[in-house]
Amino acid sequence: MTWDPATAFAIEAGDRNGVPARSLALYARWWQLETWLRELVHVELEAKHGEGWLKVVARANGRQAQDAVFAHMESADSRNPLAYLDYSQLLEIIAAEWDLFEPTLIRRSSWEGRQDDLKRIRHRIGHVRKAHSDDLERIEQVLRDLERGAFIAAASYNRRFIPPVGMDPITTGWLAGEHPTARRLLASSHAKDRYEIHFDLEASRRPWATSVQVADPAPGLLWHVEYILGSRVLNVPDLWRNLAGVRGMIVHLVATDPQQVTFTFSGADRAEAVSNAIGVTFDAVIRSSRPETKDGPVDDEWHQQCRDVDFRVVSGGYWDVVDESTVPITLFSAGGRGVSEPPVW
Known part of the structure; x- marks a missing residue:
């Protein structure tokens, strides 16, 4: 990892002025744990409830509204209601929707049995108290135990299939080409010939999904709409601005490059609403692109700039990297073997 000068200076200054190195390490590990749980909860709740996932975390709205007053202090998490929940409230959601998380966490009795220790660690971090000598090892053990489930969560997201055509307005509209925007941009080859934009539509199923059918609605199913540009490049922040009308329906904008x-x-x-939203994304991709080829490899700074746009914009992380072929792998780098063989789910 390359740190910007201000970050490097702050860490060095903290070290020189008595900030315990173990506390910095502990905070880093807790960041990994809690941010991963938020990401997982977001994906699974939205896969089950769609836009209704916000009602499940409505208790966050008070803090979120208060935070909106300080617009100059907004970050990518400002619109993420999960970022306003205390850790204990996050656990309450997981417990209430356990069927969604059973495939991707550890055995429920083990999970719940560790929470008292984890809450104490979180409390010490939040109140800037010195760490217990075992705190770091406790969190790293939890991260090691979560490796398998995190792999399943991300690999299932990237286990794509082409859905049968004609079962719903999405496949009818975009694979059969009957949506008005599909007729305008795909059937006429306008997008391909003028903008060199390739369109693809696939689906995936969450590990807890019981139905194998593509229905309307289809909880547990995710639609993935991919755009590949030939001689054009995208400005991701500009693209996100052009999606204001449909952001509430977007689970992720995955920026690969x-x-x-x-x-x-x-x-x-x-x-039908998703089908129309796909049309909005297609026009937004065209408006947000410009004729140019990418210059050199994509670096960490580019991925970070994308992630800084919104919590739903993911880039260079679990959701766009991990699949069944990416083994052996460790997702948390917390020691142990990680995942050496793709697990069955």
């Missing part, structure tokens, strides 16, 4: 983005939608939302 300046010439490839994928939008993820929930099958729990009305298929």
